[in-house]
Amino acid sequence: MTRPKISIVTPCFNQVHYIEETIRSVLDQAYPNLEYIIIDGGSTDGTAEIIKKIRKQPALLGFEPDAGMYDAVQKGFEKSSGELMAWINSDDLLHRGALNTVSEIFPLSRKSIGYRAFPPSSTNRVASSKPAA
Secondary structure: OOOOOEEEEEEEOOOOOOHHHHHHHHHOOOOOOEEEEEEEOOOOOOHHHHHHHHOOOOEEEEEOOOOOHHHHHHHHHHHOOOOEEEEOOOOOOOOOOHHHHHHHHHHHHHHHHOOOOOOOOOOOOOOOOOOOO
């Protein structure tokens, strides 16, 4: 079974006390088709050093000022190429096995409710609940 590519975005700013655990909760998923994008808004508390130290797999990193969390999430989504996209805040954790569970359910949901993917250049890349034409 081909697993859908899942893009996860983590926006962060000065989260030195939480970011390592968040990143590990994503990377420890051991999901084979993961794109992990971390957008740091210019942290000054050591967050960037932790990000650089523990990343084990190719991750897209952005270290640049932003206009807040939602701007950082949007920047991450614009860089993403996954069939499924999600974000996890820098002080949250993914439950063990979460990405595998999502990848198993996703094909079933496309068959039961329909699915329409928007082209990457579209500003609205949300799945539709209406069956594709």
